[in-house]
Amino acid sequence: MKTFEYAPGRSVDLYGETGAPVVLLWHGMQTDSRAAVRPLAERVAEHGYAVLAADWNSHAADNGRSDLLTSARYAAEQPGAGDGLIVVGWSMGGAAAAGLTFGAVGYGVRIAHTVCLAGAFMAPDPISGDPLTPPSAAGARVPMTLVHGSADDVIPVTAGRDFAAEAGAAGWRVQYIELAADHANIVGARYDAAADRYEPADDAASLAVAAEVAGIVAKPPVR
Incomplete structure (x- = not known):
């Protein structure tokens, strides 16, 4: 693992080798907690990816917008x-x-999955x-995979199920997967x-859960 700055004072950890297909991994609401997703990042990298786990600050005045977009453009x-980024986000990420x-064209970021x-x-x-309402896909070609833990006591499984249905109805290619996981171990984390x-x-x-999720991330999406 190597650490870089994607912007002055903003850190990102690289797992895997530079030049491999890129996975951008965002942690959740907790400020600058890229270390929490390290177990997942390590296991995704084992599948031959360059994984960039970036810090971001959801408590900033812009709710993290600058960090998120800057890290995406860096990736x-x-x-x-x-061939486009694989973007992986946990919880608020x-x-x-x-x-x-949904806004990739306007943000100037190419996403593969x-x-x-x-x-x-x-x-x-x-x-x-804005409210996270899936817009009409209108020809968008980005497949989405939503993964939720059946034992998640922070974000109810209905959030994932309902969003998958909404996105699918809007024309997005969505795969929904439910695992025997909780809110933390879905990324190989624990709550202290x-x-x-x-x-x-x-x-x-x-x-083991993190390894299972890594396999889902690494698997080509359903087309």
């Missing part, structure tokens, strides 16, 4: 991004990933600030109640 400039996908993990779709899009933070997990069960 898009990497050598392996020529999942909402941001969906928002980036979007994966939302336990997406907080009931919240406003952190990028636009004393610190009120998500941290990378090290137990076998959580890492």
